[in-house]
Amino acid sequence: MSLIYHDPSISHDEAVSLVDSGLERNIVTALISIGLNEQDSAWAQTICLKHLESGTQSVAAAAITALGHVARRFGELEMQAVMPALDSVKGKFPALEATVADTLDDIEMFT
Numbered sequence: 055m056s057l058i059y060h061d062p063s064i065s066h067d068e069a070v071s072l073v074d075s076g077l078e079r080n081i082v083t084a085l086i087s088i089g090l091n092e093q094d095s096a097w098a099q100t101i102c103l104k105h106l107e108s109g110t111q112s113v114a115a116a117a118i119t120a121l122g123h124v125a126r127r128f129g130e131l132e133m134q135a136v137m138p139a140l141d142s143v144k145g146k147f148p149a150l151e152a153t154v155a156d157t158l159d160d161i162e163m164f165t
Contacts, residue, residue, distance in 0.1 A: 062087040066094075073101065081105065082116040089120025095128040099136070106139045111147045118143065118153045122160035130165055 064072070064087045072084035085105055092098040102124065105117035118140070125131050140154050 063091055066092060073105075078110055078113060081108075081113050085113070085116035085120045086123075089123030090127075092124075095124055095130070098124045099131055103135055103139050106143045111150065114143050114147055115150055115153050118150060118157050122157035125157075125161045126164045131161060133161075133165075136161070 062083050064084070069084040069087050069092070072080040075081070085102065088098050088101055099121065102117045102121045105113050106121075108114045108117070121131065121136065121140075140158065144151050144154050
C-alpha cells in the first residue's frame with residue numbers, strides 16, 4: 055500500500071463546485087478543505103451537518119472530521135444541532151464511532 059499526500063487547500067468557490075459535482079471523491083476533498091480553510095464558520099458547519107446525512111460512509115467520515123476542524127479553528131459549534139447529528143451518524147455507520155469520538159474530543163477541547 056502506498057500513501058499519497060494530498061493538500062486539500064482550495065478556495066471557497068472551488069469547494070462549492072466540488073460539493074456540487076456530486077462525486078464522492080470531490081465531496082470528501084471539499085469537506086476536508088472546508089474544515090481546514092473556510093473562513094465562514096456557520097457555512098462550514100451547515101455544509102458538514104448536511105453531509106453527515108450522506109448515504110456514503112466516506113462522505114460522512116469527512117464531514118465528521120471537518121466538524122472537528124471547525125471546532126478547533128473557531129472555538130464554537132451549534133451543539134444543539136451537532137450532537138444529534140453525530141449520534142445519528144454513529145447509528146447509521148457504526149464503523150465511524152471512533153471518528154465521532156475523536157471529533158467529540160476536539161469539540162470538548164476547543165469549544
